Structure formats: structure tokens, C-alpha cells
Amino acid sequence: MRAQSTSTDDGYPTYAHGQLLVRDICKTIKLPLPLPLCRVLLLDSSSPVISKWETERGDSDFERTPWTFPPATPREMEQFQSEHQLIASGSMCGAHRTISYERYRNGNPTRLSETHIVDSDDSEKLAFQVSERLPRRGFSIKVKVLLRSVDNGSASEASVIGEIRPVGKNMSDPAAVHKALLKVREELGYRYGSDCVGLLAGFLHVIENMPKDEAMRVRTSGSLGAHP
Numbered sequence: 001m002r003a004q005s006t007s008t009d010d011g012y013p014t015y016a017h018g019q020l021l022v023r024d025i026c027k028t029i030k031l032p033l034p035l036p037l038c039r040v041l042l043l044d045s046s047s048p049v050i051s052k053w054e055t056e057r058g059d060s061d062f063e064r065t066p067w068t069f070p071p072a073t074p075r076e077m078e079q080f081q082s083e084h085q086l087i088a089s090g091s092m093c094g095a096h097r098t099i100s101y102e103r104y105r106n107g108n109p110t111r112l113s114e115t116h117i118v119d120s121d122d123s124e125k126l127a128f129q130v131s132e133r134l135p136r137r138g139f140s141i142k143v144k145v146l147l148r149s150v151d152n153g154s155a156s157e158a159s160v161i162g163e164i165r166p167v168g169k170n171m172s173d174p175a176a177v178h179k180a181l182l183k184v185r186e187e188l189g190y191r192y193g194s195d196c197v198g199l200l201a202g203f204l205h206v207i208e209n210m211p212k213d214e215a216m217r218v219r220t221s222g223s224l225g226a227h228p
Helices: 035-043 048-056 083-088 174-192 199-208 212-221
Strands: 021-031 060-064 096-105 108-121 125-132 139-150 155-166
Touching: 021 174, 021 199, 035 048, 035 083, 035 125, 035 139, 035 155, 035 199, 048 199, 139 174, 155 174, 155 199, 174 199
Parallel strands: none
Antiparallel strands: 021 155, 060 096, 096 108, 108 125, 125 139, 139 155
16 A cells, blocks of 8 residues: 655645655566566576676675575575575575675765565566665665566566655654655666666666577576576
8 A cells, every 4th residue: 555645835745754655666667588587587696687786786895695594484494505506496485685785875885785585486476575774865665576477478577666664863844854755766766777777777688688599599498598
């Protein structure tokens, strides 16, 4: 459910601390690749999509924990396999990992981290969640990437939504809070969208640079290069 906010006399919405705000970051993008391939491109940290995304978005010095499954789940003891083996051998539903990196904020290098969680992983869809550990401009951020299989499995649709909650200590200026929210939405679009260096732009880059014979092969086999 998308939260509605009241408006002040000057037209700016007023937001409550912790209020859930759901915003479209990138609406449905059609990808002419089968879901199994899109799944690998998103979950495998060495895929061309993730490599391009991490290289071009401006962060550096990446460190990542292994994918881990919750205790008492069927795949808990498999987490010591390689990343490639884990992704290829079954559903990643429930798996999570933490990625840390360095980013310049206000001219100074800052160590940031985010948690990746696979909420759903089956033959019809993959739901992938990114939770930023530190607030962004006074908002807590959770981004959800959804991949769905379409066209009888020959293609996929991708969309990104942001779950944003105001958590700033001072929310007495509705205009400032609203402007900060708009800026956050713009930043998330840049980071996860289909333009420039966004996550979905990485998928489009792979598609644009794929030879025609390779494109035809992956649409039928669901594999790319050395990836499973």
C-alpha cells in the first residue's frame, strides 16, 4: 500500500517519522533474456552486470560476505560451496549477504555497507532486496528488484521500487523533508535504474553488446559464457 501524506498550507506534504513511503524507482523494463539468465546476472558477483555496476557507480574497495542461508533451512549446510555452485544448484530464497564499500561523502571517504536478501526465487520470479545500513539524507532505504518471466519463458520483465522511511531527528520543516525525499528518489534512480550507471542499465548494456548468434543461443538455453 502506498502511503498518503497530508499537505501543509504551502503545498508541501508532511511526513511522519518511520512512515513507509513506496516509490517507483524504475517501472517495468522488458529484457529479451530468459529468467534463469537474468537470475545469474543479478546474483553472481562476477557477472558482467554486477561488474559493470560496481565499477562505474563510483564506489570502491568492495568486500562481501558469502551467501548464507537461515538456520534450520534445507540449504543451510550448502553455504560452504562456491558462489557459482550455490546459485546453480537450487533456489536461493532466504539467502543473504553483506557488501561493504568505500564512497566519498562531503569530500571524505566513508565506509558503507548494505545487506542483500533473496526474498523469492522460483521459475516465475526472483525478488531481490537491498537494505542500506546507514540513512540516506535522513531516510532509511530498502530497495526491491523484481524479475518476472514473460513470453513463455523467452524474456523477463524487471522493475525496482524503493521503500523509504523518514528517520531524521528534525522533521519540523516539511519543505526540506520533501526536497530531501525527491533527492533520495533521484539518487536511487541513478543507482538502480536503466540509465547511465544504474543496475538495470547493466542488463541493457549486456544485451546491447551481445552478438546476435549469442543472443539467440541464450534465449533458448538460458546460459551466457561460463556462467551456469
